[in-house]
Amino acid sequence: MRMIFRAVLLYLTIGAGAAPAALTIEITQGMEGAMPIAVVPFGWTGSAAGAPENIAAIISSDLSRSGRFTPLPDRDLVAHPTDAEQVQFHNWRMLNVDNLVIGQVTETGAGGYTVQFQLFDVFRGKQLIGFSFPASHADLRRVAHHISDLIYKELTGEDGAFNTRIAYVTTANRGEQKSYTLLVADSDGYNPQTILNSGQPLMSPAWSSDGKRIAYVSFENKTAEIYTQDIASGARRKVASFKGINGAPAWSPDGRRLALTLSQDGNPEIYTMDLASLALKRLTSNAAIDTEPAWSPDGRSLVFTSDRGGAPQLYRIAASGGQAQRVTFEGKYNAGADFSPDGRKLAMVHGEGGAYRIAVLDIETGLLRVLTDGQLDESPSFSPNGSMIIYATGTGNREVLAAVSVDGRFRQRLSLQAGNVREPAWSPFAVD
Amino acid sequence: MRDQLKSLFAVLLIGVLAGCSTTGGDKSATGEAAVEDRSTTTEGGAVSTGVAGSGSFAGYSLDDPSSPLSRRVIYFEYDSSNVGAADQDLLSAHAAYLAGNPGQTVTLEGHGDERGSREYNIGLGDRRGQAVRRILELHGVAPHQVNTVSYGEEKPAAEGHHDVAWRLNRRVEIVYTGR
Numbered sequence: 001m002r003m004i005f006r007a008v009l010l011y012l013t014i015g016a017g018a019a020p021a022a023l024t025i026e027i028t029q030g031m032e033g034a035m036p037i038a039v040v041p042f043g044w045t046g047s048a049a050g051a052p053e054n055i056a057a058i059i060s061s062d063l064s065r066s067g068r069f070t071p072l073p074d075r076d077l078v079a080h081p082t083d084a085e086q087v088q089f090h091n092w093r094m095l096n097v098d099n100l101v102i103g104q105v106t107e108t109g110a111g112g113y114t115v116q117f118q119l120f121d122v123f124r125g126k127q128l129i130g131f132s133f134p135a136s137h138a139d140l141r142r143v144a145h146h147i148s149d150l151i152y153k154e155l156t157g158e159d160g161a162f163n164t165r166i167a168y169v170t171t172a173n174r175g176e177q178k179s180y181t182l183l184v185a186d187s188d189g190y191n192p193q194t195i196l197n198s199g200q201p202l203m204s205p206a207w208s209s210d211g212k213r214i215a216y217v218s219f220e221n222k223t224a225e226i227y228t229q230d231i232a233s234g235a236r237r238k239v240a241s242f243k244g245i246n247g248a249p250a251w252s253p254d255g256r257r258l259a260l261t262l263s264q265d266g267n268p269e270i271y272t273m274d275l276a277s278l279a280l281k282r283l284t285s286n287a288a289i290d291t292e293p294a295w296s297p298d299g300r301s302l303v304f305t306s307d308r309g310g311a312p313q314l315y316r317i318a319a320s321g322g323q324a325q326r327v328t329f330e331g332k333y334n335a336g337a338d339f340s341p342d343g344r345k346l347a348m349v350h351g352e353g354g355a356y357r358i359a360v361l362d363i364e365t366g367l368l369r370v371l372t373d374g375q376l377d378e379s380p381s382f383s384p385n386g387s388m389i390i391y392a393t394g395t396g397n398r399e400v401l402a403a404v405s406v407d408g409r410f411r412q413r414l415s416l417q418a419g420n421v422r423e424p425a426w427s428p429f430a431v432d
Numbered sequence: 433m434r435d436q437l438k439s440l441f442a443v444l445l446i447g448v449l450a451g452c453s454t455t456g457g458d459k460s461a462t463g464e465a466a467v468e469d470r471s472t473t474t475e476g477g478a479v480s481t482g483v484a485g486s487g488s489f490a491g492y493s494l495d496d497p498s499s500p501l502s503r504r505v506i507y508f509e510y511d512s513s514n515v516g517a518a519d520q521d522l523l524s525a526h527a528a529y530l531a532g533n534p535g536q537t538v539t540l541e542g543h544g545d546e547r548g549s550r551e552y553n554i555g556l557g558d559r560r561g562q563a564v565r566r567i568l569e570l571h572g573v574a575p576h577q578v579n580t581v582s583y584g585e586e587k588p589a590a591e592g593h594h595d596v597a598w599r600l601n602r603r604v605e606i607v608y609t610g611r
Contacts, residue, residue, distance in 0.1 A: 201586035204551060222539075223581050224554070245558050245582055248551040261551065263582075266562065268555045289555035305552050311511070312552055336549035349549045356548055376593060378549055394593065423550065 020170070020181065021416055023189035023401070029411035031067040035155065038072045038092060039063070039101040042117070043082030046107030053140040055105060055115060055147070061188060062148035062162045066387070067410030069155075072097055084118060089125040097122055099155060103147075111136055115143050119151055129154050141190065161385040162187065165427040167195070167205040167214055168401060172419040182216055184231060187383075187426070189414060195229060196236075205425045208251045215239075215249035215258060226260060228275070239278060248292045252299050252319075259283075259293035259302055270304050272319065283321050292336050295319070297343040303327060305335040314348060314361075328361060330368045336378060340386045345406070347380035347389050358391045360406060371408040381426045390414075390424040492529055494608060500525040504606040505589075506564060507599065510545070511556065513563040523564060526606060527571030534574060540564050541605040542582040543589070545598035550584055557582030557604075564604045579609070 039060040044051040063069035078095065081087045081102050092100050103117030118130035129150060135143045145162040152160030164187045172179050180202040185192040196202060200219035207214060208228075215228045224246045229236035240246040244263035251258055258273045262280075270283045270293045284290040288308035295302055303316050306324070312335045315324040328334040333351025340347070343363075350359035350370055358372040358380045374393040381390050383403075388410075390403045395413070399420035403412050415421065492499040504526075506519045515523065530536055542557030542564075561580035568578055590597040 201583065203554075203584075203586065219581075219583070219586070244580060245554055247554050261555070263555075263558050263562075268558055289552065289559060291555045292549060292551045305549065305555075307511075307552075307555075312548070333548060335552045351548055376546060397591075397593075 020183055020192045020194055021418070022192050023168075023185060023414045023416060023421065025065060025189050025412055025414050027064065027067075027410075027412045028402075029409070030070070031405070031410040034068055034070045035099070036072065036095075036097045037063060037069050037099045037101065037151075037155075038077060038095070038097045038122075040077055040080055040082070040103075041074070042102070042115075043104040044106075045104065046113075048107075051105040052113075052137055053105075053144065055103065055117075055140065055144045056101070058141060058144035058188070059101060059148045059151070062145060062160075063151065065188065065412060066152060066160070066162075067405050067412075068152070084127065087120065089120070089122055092122040099128070099151075101147075101151060105140075108134070113137070113140065115140070115147070117147050119154060141186065145186070145188075158387065159385045159429075161383040161387065161426075161429070163430055164384055165211070165430075166390060167207065167423075167425045167427070168421050169202050169205065169423045170416065170419050170421050171399075182214075184214070184427075193231075195231065195234075203423065204248055205423060206249045206251060207425055207427045208255050209253050209428055210255060211427045211430050213251075215251060217247050217249065226258070228258070239273065239275065245291075250293050250295055250302075252295050253297055254299055259295060261291040261293070270302065270317070281321070283317055283319075284324065294337045294339050294346075296339055297341060303337045303339065303346060305337070314346065327363070328368070329366075331359075334359075336380065338380050338382055338389075340382050340406075341384055342386055345382075345386075347382060347391075349378050349380070358389060358404065360389070369408065371404045371406075372402070374402075377402075379423050379425075381424055383426050384429045388426075390426050392422045392424060492525060494529070501529055504608075506560075506604045506606075508560055508602040508604075510598075510602065513556070513559040515563055515567060520567065523567045524571050527568045527573050530568065530577050531572035531574075534577065537577045537579065537609045538568075539579045539581060539607045539609050541587075541607055542580060542584075543587060543601055543603050543605070544585050545601045546585045546588065546593070547598065550586075554582045554584035557584045560602075560604045564606070 039056045041056045060071040064071050078091045082104050100120040100122050106114045108114050113135050114132055115135055116132040119128045121128050133143045148162040149160035165184050166187055167184045170181045177199055181197045182195040182202045182205055183192045184195055198220045203217040205214055205216045213228055213230055217224055217226055225238055226240035226246045226249050227236045227238050242262050242264040245261055245268050248261040249258050260271055261268050262271050268289045268291050270290050271280045273280050286308050288306050290304055290306045292305040293302045301316055301318050303314050305312050306315050311332050314327040314334050314337050316327050317324040331350050331352045334348050336349045338347045346361045348359055350357050355375050356377055357370050358377045359368050359370045361368045377391055377393045379392045388403050388405055393402045399422045401414040401421055401424045492501045494501050500522055503522055540561040542561030544553035544556040565578045565580055588601045590600040
């Protein structure tokens with residue numbers, strides 16, 4: 001049996017061919033009051049003409065994508081200091097930048113580098129933080145994102161989510177046939193890697209809480225089945241192939257269980273599955289559609305979609321089972337929930353007046369806020385620091401991704417040069 | 433006469449099976465079937481009781497374009513799994529054929545339009561498939577002859593983001609699968 005699965009995997013991934021195209025991110029709505037910052041191109045000491053990665057450009061792009069910063073354009077940089085002695089604070093004060101980032105990349109030997117950076121408070125004229133990191137060529141982008149995280153944390157007090165990834169599904173037409181691909185890329189769109197390519201639909205990617213595995217639904221056998229796959233090795237395991245629906249997988253925060261939807265008993269119900277034994281526990285028992293389970297971050301309860309009241313709304317149930325409590329009351333259609341990392345908010349698809357948009361519910365106050373303005377928005381997923389929500393939307397006749405800050409003030413679009421992209425899932429923080 | 437009917441029926445059945453094996457070959461050409469054949473072994477391998485029709489064989493041919501059996505799509509209203517009166521008649525024709533051909537199996541592929549959440553739409557497609565299954569079984573089709581799969585909004589019949597496309601996409605397709 002194991003051998004068969006191996007062969008399947010090989011078959012399915014072959015034909016992915018050349019490296020997949022990267023997502024392009026454009027900011028569609030800036031944020032008033034974003035902090036001005038100058039990120040000076042890093043100095044370079046090494047054998048080649050220039051550093052293998054433009055670290056300052058990666059940091060600058062990270063900070064602007066967060067919506068919290070407006071990095072000074074390169075042409076407005078009045079000087080190019082690469083160490084503290086060269087910094088003339090009055091020059092930067094005149095440009096009204098609050099903070100300044102400088103740094104250097106030094107080649108240390110065969111394929112090794114040191115990346116050093118300093119962050120300054122321009123008005124007080126002093127260093128806030130400074131670090132030095134050893135890095136291999138392959139690590140350089142990751143180090144740049146880590147520096148962005150450190151700067152973001154120092155200046156906003158919140159964790160940055162730059163060293164994270166997103167999973168998504170792309171579709172393309174190959175002649176008469178449709179091709180479906182599940183990919184994982186860095187959160188800035190770089191480094192897309194194919195997880196699986198198939199001629200049949202792929203759906204509902206879900207990250208394990210350690211960010212090392214992904215669960216998804218594949219129709220490759222002309223029926224819905226749930227697989228879990230180790231991202232680094234590509235090894236995968238079929239965990240659910242029951243009669244009817246095998247859908248909506250969601251990992252428990254401790255990584256031991258999967259919540260999922262099965263219709264083996266005649267209609268869709270929520271189950272949890274112990275991943276070691278594959279033993280099932282049924283949580284709901286209702287003639288309605290019960291689906292799309294989302295774990296609360298403490299693992300004690302799940303929110304799911306049910307039309308037991310006549311139309312889809314969100315309900316909450318204890319992870320051990322019992323009575324479900326209705327959570328959403330505003331609007332005719334609320335489905336596809338995702339918990340904010342602090343467990344206080346729920347993002348969802350909110351249908352009203354024929355439009356389907358992403359809304360966020362404050363669980364404690366019951367306040368619902370519609371964040372997007374599309375017609376067919378779906379699949380909301382929180383960034384692991386809770387600051388942004390990535391979701392799927394349409395533009396013209398194409399499917400693209402978009403991200404919006406939780407306060408709705410900052411927006412960006414993530415699209416492919418050609419083809420459709422859908423079902424984004426933002427990874428948790430990396431566990432090293 | 434009875435014997436003649438029987439041999440006619442046998443010819444028909446062979447025709448159906450031949451049709452099925454072509455679609456099977458087509459599957460491997462597009463590459464899905466090479467993967468694994470579980471679906472047919474789990475669902476289809478269950479039974480093959482008497483071949484000749486004992487039920488109310490209606491005399492329609494699957495391959496005849498003027499036969500009601502050539503219509504194999506049922507459409508639904510928004511967020512609904514109710515089968516309309518006209519489609520009830522169509523389903524009873526399919527049911528009569530299946531009851532008369534106990535070796536024949538069908539897969540009911542449930543679909544929804546693109547609006548709203550994807551997995552909820554899988555639920556809607558499943559409910560539509562189950563509604564059609566119940567009607568078939570009510571008309572004497574054996575449970576093992578009917579398999580359902582919901583594709584939700586993943587396999588639209590019509591592209592486009594408007595009512596016309598959505599109406600065409602809220603459907604159950606009856607796919608004759610053989611054994």
